[in-house]
Amino acid sequence: MNTNSHLEKVFNSGEFVVSAEIGPPKHASAEGMHHYADVLRDYVDAANITDNQTAVVRISSIAGGVHLNNKNVCPIIQMTCRDRNRIAMQADLLGAYSLGINTILCLSGDHQIFGNHPTSKNVYDIDSMHLIQTVRKMRDEKQFMCGEEIKNQEPRFFVGAVANPFGDPFEFRVDRLEKKVEAGAEFIQTQCIFDMERFERYMEEVCRRGIDERVHIMAGITPLKSWKAARYIGNNVGGMIVPDEIVERLKGAEDQKAEGLNIAVEQINHVKKIKGVHGVHIMAIAWEEKVPEIVERCGLYPRPKFD
Amino acid sequence: MDNFEPKIVAFCCHYSAYSADLAGSMRLQYPPNVRIIELPCSGTIDHKVLLSAVEDGADGIFVAGCMEGDCHFTRGNYRAKKRVEKVKEILDEIGFGSDRLEMYNVSADNGTRFAEIANEMTERIRSLGPSPFNKKEGDKN
Amino acid sequence: MIVAEQKPIKTIADLIEDSNKVLLVGCSACVAVCLAGGEKETEVLASALRIKRKQEGKPLETVTKMVTRQCDPEYIATLDDSVEDVDTIISLGCGVGVQYLAERFYNKWVIPALDTKFAGGSIEHGQWEERCGLCGDCILHRTGGICPIIRCSKSLLNGPCGGSQDGKCEINKDVPCAWHLIYERMKSLGKLDKLLEIQPPKDWSRSRDGGPRKVTREDVFID
Numbered sequence: 001m002n003t004n005s006h007l008e009k010v011f012n013s014g015e016f017v018v019s020a021e022i023g024p025p026k027h028a029s030a031e032g033m034h035h036y037a038d039v040l041r042d043y044v045d046a047a048n049i050t051d052n053q054t055a056v057v058r059i060s061s062i063a064g065g066v067h068l069n070n071k072n073v074c075p076i077i078q079m080t081c082r083d084r085n086r087i088a089m090q091a092d093l094l095g096a097y098s099l100g101i102n103t104i105l106c107l108s109g110d111h112q113i114f115g116n117h118p119t120s121k122n123v124y125d126i127d128s129m130h131l132i133q134t135v136r137k138m139r140d141e142k143q144f145m146c147g148e149e150i151k152n153q154e155p156r157f158f159v160g161a162v163a164n165p166f167g168d169p170f171e172f173r174v175d176r177l178e179k180k181v182e183a184g185a186e187f188i189q190t191q192c193i194f195d196m197e198r199f200e201r202y203m204e205e206v207c208r209r210g211i212d213e214r215v216h217i218m219a220g221i222t223p224l225k226s227w228k229a230a231r232y233i234g235n236n237v238g239g240m241i242v243p244d245e246i247v248e249r250l251k252g253a254e255d256q257k258a259e260g261l262n263i264a265v266e267q268i269n270h271v272k273k274i275k276g277v278h279g280v281h282i283m284a285i286a287w288e289e290k291v292p293e294i295v296e297r298c299g300l301y302p303r304p305k306f307d
Numbered sequence: 308m309d310n311f312e313p314k315i316v317a318f319c320c321h322y323s324a325y326s327a328d329l330a331g332s333m334r335l336q337y338p339p340n341v342r343i344i345e346l347p348c349s350g351t352i353d354h355k356v357l358l359s360a361v362e363d364g365a366d367g368i369f370v371a372g373c374m375e376g377d378c379h380f381t382r383g384n385y386r387a388k389k390r391v392e393k394v395k396e397i398l399d400e401i402g403f404g405s406d407r408l409e410m411y412n413v414s415a416d417n418g419t420r421f422a423e424i425a426n427e428m429t430e431r432i433r434s435l436g437p438s439p440f441n442k443k444e445g446d447k448n
Numbered sequence: 449m450i451v452a453e454q455k456p457i458k459t460i461a462d463l464i465e466d467s468n469k470v471l472l473v474g475c476s477a478c479v480a481v482c483l484a485g486g487e488k489e490t491e492v493l494a495s496a497l498r499i500k501r502k503q504e505g506k507p508l509e510t511v512t513k514m515v516t517r518q519c520d521p522e523y524i525a526t527l528d529d530s531v532e533d534v535d536t537i538i539s540l541g542c543g544v545g546v547q548y549l550a551e552r553f554y555n556k557w558v559i560p561a562l563d564t565k566f567a568g569g570s571i572e573h574g575q576w577e578e579r580c581g582l583c584g585d586c587i588l589h590r591t592g593g594i595c596p597i598i599r600c601s602k603s604l605l606n607g608p609c610g611g612s613q614d615g616k617c618e619i620n621k622d623v624p625c626a627w628h629l630i631y632e633r634m635k636s637l638g639k640l641d642k643l644l645e646i647q648p649p650k651d652w653s654r655s656r657d658g659g660p661r662k663v664t665r666e667d668v669f670i671d
Contacts, residue, residue, distance in 0.1 A: 082602070086649070108609045111601050111619045122602065129606040130649045145649070164610030169631050172608070172643070179606060179646055191610055238611035238618025355488060358495040362502075397492070400457050401500035439503055 002139070002186075005103040005158035006074035006306070007046040010279075011187065011216045015304050016272060017279025019076060019189070019218065020291045021048040022068070024059035030067045033059070036288045037071035043292040045303055046074035046103060048189070048281070052083065055115025062092060065101040076160060077101055080109025085125035086134070086145055093138060097155035105160040105189065106131040128161060129183045135159045136184030161185035163217075165202035166195060167239040174205045181215045188215055189281040192222040194234070195241040196270060203276050212276030219271040222283045223264035223290060227251040261290060261297075268298045313366035313432040314441065315341045317425075318356070320349040320387075322379060322415040323371040329418030330425075337425035340432075349373070350383020357394045357408065364440040367432035369409045371424065377414065384412060406435060449478035449569065450542040451576045452485060452562040457496050460538065463559045464497070467535035469509040472561070473527065473549060475518040475541040482576050484562050485540030487514050493540065493561060518545025524552045531556055566598075584654035584661060590647060592633035597650075599626035605647040 001008060010017050020043075022036045040047055049064035059067075065075035077096055079089065096104075108128045112120045126134070126145075134145045135157050142154045161180040165173055177188065193199045199219070206212055224230045227250035234242030246263065253259035264282070271277045280300075284291050295301050319327060324345045330337060346352060349372030360368045370391050372384030388410050395405035409428065413420045454460075464470055472494050480486030494510040501508035513530055515523040518541030527549075531537060536557045539546040543564040550558040566578035581598030587605075588595060597603050601619045607627030611618025615628045634640050654661075 108602055108604060111611070113601075113619050124603045125652065126649045127602070127604045127606050128609075129646050133646070162610060167608065167610045167612045168614055168625075169608075169612075169628055172631050175640075175644055176606075176608075179644065183646055238616070239609075239613050353488070354492045355495065358492060358499065362495055362499055397457065397496050398499075401461070401496050402503060403499055440499075 003102050003156045003158040005046075007076065007103050007187070008158040009306050010045045010304055013304055013306075016300065017046075017216070017218060018044045018295055018300050018303065019046045019048060019279065019281045020044045020288065021050065021281070021283045021285075022064065022288065023050050023053055023285075024061065024064040026056065026058050028059065030059070030064075033064055033067045034071055037068050037073045039289055040291055041071065041073050042303065043295040043301060044073070044282075045279075046076050048076045048078055048105060051078040051080045051107075051109065052115070053078075054110050055082065055112040055117065055120075057116060062096045062099065062101065065096065066099050069100050074103060075101055076103045076105050078105045078107060079131065080107050081124050081127055081131055082109035082112065082122050085123050086130075089126070089131065090134065090138070090144055093135060093155045093157070097153075097157065102157055103160070104135060104157045105162065106135065106185070107162045129179060132159055132161055132180060132183040132185050158187070159185055160187040160189060162191070163188050164191035164239050165193070165199050166191055166241045170198070170202075173202060174209065174211070177206065177215075178209065178211055181211055185215060187279075188217045190218065190220040191239060192220045192233075192283055193267065193271070194222075194230075194246055195243050196267065198241065199271075200274060203274050207276045216278040217276055218279035218281040219268075219274070219277050220281045220283060221264055221267050221271070222285065223287060223294065224250060224260040225287065226256045226260070261294060264294055265297045268294065268300075272298075311433060311437055313340050313429060313437070314364070315367040315369070315425075315428055315432060316360050316365045317341050317343045317369050317371060317428075318346055318349070318352050319343050319371040320346050320373060320379075320383070322373050323349070323411075323413045323421070325415040326413050326417050326421040327425075329416065330422045331418075333418045335418055335422040337422040338429040340429050341425045348378065348380045348383040349387035350378070350380055350385075352387050352390055354390055354394050354397075357391070358397070361398070361403065361407070361438070362440060364438060364442050365407075366435075366438045366441050367407050367409075367428050369411055369424070369428055371411045371413050371421075374412045374414045407432065407438060449481055449567070450544075450564060451482045451566050451568045451578070452479045452542050452564045454484055454489065454493070454540075454562055455560070457493070457500070460493070460559070460561050461497055461500055464508070464536050464538065467508070467557075468506075469511070469534045470497075470536045470538055471527070471530055471534040472510060472512045472538045473518065473540060473545075474512065474514045475539075475545050476514055477517045477519070479540060479542055479545075479562060482570070483574070485542075485545075490514065490540050493538075518542070518548055521548065521552065524548050527552075582655075583650070583652075585651055587647070587650075590642065592630045592637065592639070594626055594630045594633060596626050596630065599624075599629075605650060 049061040051061040061077040065077040068075035106128050139156050142150045163177045227247050230242050230247045250256050372387050378384040391410040398405045411424045472490050474490035475485050490512050494512050538561050539549050540561045546560045567580040568578040571577045583597045612625040617623040617625045
C-alpha cells in the first residue's frame with residue numbers, strides 16, 4: 001500500500017471496483033452532495049468529485065471531497081489543468097491532503113468554451129501527463145515539481161488518470177495510456193463506453209502490451225435516459241461514440257429510462273468479463289439515485305469493507 | 308425636389324460600356340443623368356474609388372460588369388461584386404446607407420438592358436432625393 | 449507576419465469623437481500584406497470617417513501617411529512634420545506600431561485602428577491563420593513541425609486529449625486537432641517512437657512572463 005486510499009485497498013483486495021460520480025452544485029450549499037453521499041455510500045467504493053466539469057463554476061472538487069469524507073464516502077477529487085498553474089495545483093495538493101483527501105484523478109479538463117465563462121483564459125501551464133508526474137514526485141520523492149524538498153509531511157495520493165478509447169487517432173490511444181502509466185498513473189477511468197466492440201479492441205491491445213499488469217483500468221459506464229440524449233452525446237460531444245443500435249434500442253423501448261438502465265447493467269456485466277478491466281466507473285449524469293439499483297442488479301453489492 | 312435631376316456615376320467595364328453605346332445607337336431612351344466612366348474590367352473597381360464618388364457628391368453610383376460567367380478576364384465581375392458588397396457594408400456602418408450604390412451585370416450586346424438599368428437607378432435615386440454631399444442640390448435643402 | 453484586423457469603423461469614430469483633424473498612419477509591413485493597414489486600407493478608413501462626420505455636421509479633416517515599418521524608430525521619424533496640427537494620430541499598424549508612435553509623439557493622443565491578432569500566414573487570398581505562439585522556446589523539432597502551443601486549444605505537450613475525434617478539436621468541428629496532425633506527420637516520417645517520450649513541462653519564463661522580452665545582437669551594434 002502506497003497510500004491510505006480506500007480505493008487502493010479495494011483494488012489490492014482483488015475485488016471488482018465500483019465508483020460513481022458526483023457533480024458539485026452551482027451554489028454554496030453542500031446539502032445535495034450530502035444527500036448523494038448517503039445514496040451512494042454502501043454501493044460504491046469511491047466517488048469522483050468533478051472539477052468545474054464542462055468548465056462551469058461549481059463548488060470546488062476539494063471542498064466537495066471534504067463533504068464526502070465527512071459522510072464516509074471515499075472521494076476521488078478530479079484536478080484539471082485548465083484553471084490553475086503549477087503553483088496553485090501543488091498548493092491545492094498539499095491542502096487537499098491536509099484535509100484528509102488521498103485519491104486524485106488527473107485530467108486536462110474540458111475547454112472553457114463549453115462552460116458558463118467562455119471569455120475566460122485557460123491556463124494549461126502543465127498538462128495531465130505532468131500533473132500525474134508531479135503528484136507522484138511529491139509522494140514518492142518528497143519533492144515539489146521544481147525539485148525542492150518537501151521537508152515535512154508529503155501529500156500521499158493514490159493517482160488516477162483518464163483514457164478515452166473513443167478519441168482519435170485510435171492507434172495512438174493505447175500509446176497515450178501507456179504514457180500516462182509511465183508518468184505514474186495507478187488507476188485509469190475510461191470515457192463512457194457505448195461502442196463495446198471498439199473498447200474490446202482497445203483492451204486487447206492494452207493486454208497484449210501488458211499494460212493491464214501495471215495499472216487498474218475502470219470501464220466508464222453511463223446509463224442513458226432517452227434516445228435523444230444518446231444521439232446528442234454521439235453527435236455533439238467530442239471524443240464520444242454512440243452506436244446506432246443503442247439509439248434504436250432506446251427509441252423502440254416502451255420505457256426508455258428502464259431500457260437505459262437495462263443497457264447499463266448489460267454493459268457492466270459485459271466489461272466484468274473483459275481481461276484487464278478491474279472495475280467500473282458509473283457516470284449517472286443527474287441520475288445518481290439509480291446507481292444503487294445498477295450496482296445491485298450487476299451483483300456488485302455489498303461492497304467490501306476494511307478496518 | 309420635383310425637378311431633382313440626380314447625378315449618377317456608372318463605372319462600366321469596357322464591354323458593358325459598349326452596351327451603353329449600343330443603347331444610344333438603338334435610339335433607346337435613358338436618362339441623361341448617368342455619367343459613364345469606362346474601366347478595362349469591372350474587376351478594377353476599388354473600395355476607395357467608390358467612397359470618393361460618395362464624398363464628391365454623386366447621388367447614385369453603380370458598377371456594371373459582364374454577365375456572371377462571361378467576364379473577359381474570367382472572374383473580374385465576381386470580384387467587383389464582392390467589393391461593391393463590402394463598400395455597401397461600410398456605407399451602412401457609417402450611417403450613409405447602401406441604397407445609392409449598386410452592382411449590375413449586363414452583356415455587351417444588350418443595349419435594352421443597359422437602358423433599363425439606367426432608368427431603374429435614376430428612379431431609385433430620384434425617390435431617395437439628393438445625396439447629402441451633392442453640393443449643388445444640397446445647397447437647396 | 450503579424451496579422452491584424454481593422455476595428456469596426458464606428459468604434460474608431462467614437463475614439464476620435466472630439467478631434468477635428470486626425471493623422472492616419474498606415475504601415476507597409478505585415479499589416480499591409482494582411483490587408484488591414486496598408487495604403488489602401490488607410491485611405492478607405494479616412495474616407496469612411498470623413499463621410500460619417502460630414503453627415504453628422506462635424507466635418508473631419510484627415511491627413512494620411514504611410515511608413516515603411518511602424519516598428520522602426522527611423523521610419524517613424526519621417527512623420528515628424530505631419531503631426532503638429534493634428535488632434536489625434538490613428539495608427540493602422542500592429543500593437544507595436546501604435547506604441548512606437550505613442551513613444552515618439554509623446555504629447556499626441558494615439559489610438560489603434562486595428563486589433564492585432566496573431567503571428568501567422570495566409571492560407572488563401574483574404575484568409576490568414578495563426579501558426580506561432582511566440583513562446584520563446586521552439587519545440588517544433590519534437591512535434592513534426594506543427595505547433596501544439598498555439599494550434600492545440602489546450603497547448604498540450606503530450607496530446608491529443610480525449611476530445612479529439614475524426615481529426616477535429618473538441619471546441620469546434622472546423623478546427624483541426626493539432627495533435628492529430630502531429631501524429632499523422634510523425635507517422636509518415638516513421639518517427640512515432642518520438643511521441644512515446646513524455647515531453648517535459650514547458651519553461652514559460654521564456655514566454656510572455658517577466659516583462660517585455662529582448663533579443664540582443666551586440667555584434668551588429670553601430671556604436
